[in-house]
Amino acid sequence: MRCFCRLLGLAGPVWLLLAAAAGAGFLAVAAGAGMLATAAYLIAMAALSPPLAALSVSIAGVRFFTLLRAGTRYLERYLAHDAILRLLSDLRVRLYRALERLATARFDAIGDADLFARLVADIDRLQFFYLRVVLPLLVAVMATVGLGCFLGVFAWHLIYPAVAGFLVAGGVLPLVFYRVGAGLGRVLATAGAEHSTAVIDCLRGWRELAAAGKLSQQAERVVQADHRLAQAQKGAAGLTGLADAASGLVVNLTVLAVFLAAAEMVRSDQLPGVYLGALTLAVQGAAEAMLPLTAIFRHWGESMSSAERVFSLLIYGPVLEKANREEVPVAYDIELRDVRFRYQPEGPWVLDGLSLSLAAGSRVGVVGASGAGKSTLAKLLLRLYDPEDGCVLLGGRDIREYRSEAVWASMGVVEQHNHLFNASVADNIRLAKPSAGENEVVAAARAAGLGKIIDEWPQGLASSVGENGHCLSGGERQRVAMARVLLKKPQVFILDEPTAGLDPVSAQTLLDSLLAGADGRTTLSITHRLAGLAVMDDIIVLDQGRVAERGSFDELLARQGIFYEMWRLEQDLF
Ligand SMILES: Nc1ncnc2c1ncn2[C@@H]1O[C@H](COP(=O)(O)OP(=O)(O)OP(=O)(O)O)[C@@H](O)[C@H]1O
DSSP: OHHHHHHHHHTGGGHHHHHHHHHHHHHHHHHHHHHHHHHHHHHHHHHTOOOHHHHHHHHHHHHHHHHHHHHHHHHHHHHHHHHHHHHHHHHHHHHHHHHHHHHHHHHHHHOHHHHHHIIIIIHHHTHHIIIIIIHHHHHHHHHHHHHHHHHHHHOHHHHHHHHHHHHIIIIIHHHHHHHHTTTHHHHHHHHHHHHHHHHHHHHHTHHHHHHTTOHHHHHHHHHHHHHHHHHHHHHHHHHHHHHHHHHHHHHHHHHHHHHHHHHHHHHTTSSOTTHHHHHHHHHHHHGGGTGGGGGHHHHHHHHHHHHHHHHHHHTSOOSSOOOSSOBOOOOOOEEEEEEEEOSSTTSOOSEEEEEEEEOTTOEEEEEESTTSSHHHHHHHHTTSSOOSEEEEEETTEEGGGBOHHHHHHTEEEEOSSOOOOSSBHHHHHHTTOTTOOHHHHHHHHHHTTOHHHHHHSTTGGGSBOOGGGTTSOHHHHHHHHHHHHHHHOOSEEEEESTTTTSOHHHHHHHHHHHHHHTTTSEEEEEOSOOTTGGGSSEEEEEETTEEEEEEOHHHHHHHTSHHHHHHHHHHHHO
């Protein structure tokens, strides 16, 4: 019921359009009934061989109603779709904003494919609620009232069989079929979502699946999901057919009942015989409004299930507290004070009382075993998450006092895996600074070691990177991400293993370029490769979410602690 009310509430901005569409829908039904009734009257009159002039109004009436029906039907569809498309696009924007607030915290829990299914298929399915539930109901109510008024002009007692029949066809039958098919719509929506999730997973992960020999297993999952979807669709189609047949039967019985009642009136001279066909066919015409109601059971379930999935994203509160002041950072020293953080409320602490500071313009390296919390530290600095206890300070102020956008604007990040958009190399670099001119982009690309693409590729930086950068090598993808940061020249550089997966020589060259670009800016470099850390002002060794050691490269080696052990191991390995 809450979803129902929310869906109705969403229609607020377009209610006028929807009401106009319902009005046009009613006029179309009324015109259809008028056309049939006038045609029946015309035939009945013609049988009495009156002068042609006596038939001219009826002939014009048939033409008028025919044209009116076509015009109003078109208008109804036009207005309804206009309203729905506006509504759905507005909902998509709202959902997108809600997702923006959720940042990565909830994305991790929901999963890309599911999120995609909610954004596309589920929102699309919401149109059924307005187009196939609300509008047909409104039109059916208006058609019933209109028919009652029309029949009432001739005799009150004609209203009873017509309205009773319409209530059964439009009220009782849909309710019965809703009960019988309860859950079928939900099964359909869930089966559809499972199907698209399985297909997307298969498409995205086919390389890994093929390498692991699991492609056929995943394909089987898609086939199973497809089978469940087909079964659900078959069940729904069967029930829809049955509902249509039952509704048709009730409508025809209603027409028969009105015909018998009117025939009795003709027999007892209460009604001229020429009206008999007109009254009967008017009921038949108005019954057009009842037919779509039988499918409501299905669309109701489907749209409510999709609404639940869509609204479940909107009800999450923001993961990040909104800044209480619209401050913009002006200094770029960083401090973490007794920060405690975990990903799940009852999960283990990932950062457990972490305190550290980075002077503005300093270069600090962060090392530590896998899972020590290094990337998590970077996420907190980027304010993708807020700490549970303690605080992160930027320029002496709690980072929560700044708008997230202001924090992000002052930072540049290069991670191990960076997203590249399916666009040209230049466009991917320019993302960091849309106002950058051609020369700036080329300079950043050269500084990041993309000279080969500029000089040797036929289209240079205009070459497409392909979906998620698949047309580039791993090293080239990293260089594009680095070029972005070098172009942006942020106040704070966060480098989270940017050279992972590169050969040692390329890795060192790239790191040197990045550090040269970051000269004079606060730089936090997370790495597993200790060689190259000698140029850092300070090195922090993280262990289980805390600072285990801190000092310059030489100091840490001299201490012969964790860092020294890591260094020794690295020397042995290489
Ligand atoms: N989104 C997440 N949800 C739940 N747990 C997470 C999430 N991201 C990381 N973790 C967990 O937090 C811990 C610290 O992860 P983090 O990525 O910060 O480690 P790291 O030191 O950067 O490791 P690595 O060197 O392997 O990249 C790990 O135990 C990891 O499983």
